[in-house]
Amino acid sequence: MDIRQGAGMEDKIIKQISLFAENKPGRLANVADKLKSAGINIRAFTIAESGDFGIIRMVVDNTDNAYSILHNAGFTVSETSVLGIEMDDVPGSMSRIAEVFGKAKINIDYAYAFVTRNQKALLIVRVNEIEKAVKTLEEENVKLMGMKELENI
Template sequence: MKIKQISVFLENKSGRLAAVTRLLAGRGINIRALSIADTSDFGILRLIVNDPDEAYRALKEAGFTVSLTEVLGVEMPDRPGGLSHILSLLEEADINIEYLYAFIGRGENGAMVIFRVEELDKAIAVLQQKGITVLEGEKIYQL
């Protein structure tokens, strides 16, 4: 139920993001979702890819500052209130969300959200008990 996310520290200068994507493409690694948080000096690129272990190795070998983090993926209806419902369940369970990012997938529950939470196992259990589809890493990697 946990998904491996790659986080890459990037200097905020021209060509750094292109270098990461070029490296991953050269290794046959496909990006499934991404998010960038930046300041004037640096950014954190967060990626869900089809082969997180290989992506980690490739980026590390190329000299990037990179880490692997476990996150939670949730599938939900792509309609008004879909995200609000999930957030309410986590709030009721007193689970803090560090960050999230969303993307559109395939199927009837076409929206997917990646969450970084403080209590990952608790969040998975709470959401599953409430009937929320918590995604396996392999499902996300294969999209």
């Protein structure tokens, strides 16, 4: 967990839960069961797989609680700073954001997206230079979501 990254930018940065899991039946069920027991709601979710293991990445409604519960249950887990970019749910929105990143030479480590209840799309990205990305996106009038806003989507 890198707490220095994005310090002072809490309202523009989302904390993602990242978790190491072996690629075996029942592993996800085990994780999901822990979250269920704690009443934690998953807002966005993806798994990156690599043969023998996977990395589960998710945004939840109570990150710190989820981290403690999973950590205490013995999982290898971390909190990662990512950006939550709000887009209109129309053709071309992704293109615009990608162009902003490309022009500013900001590299995307990974990204995943979903459609929200209020007709918006949310793109979650991890970038190599998060503070530069925040600055660049704000200059381009791109809306970034913080954790509080994410609870209401």
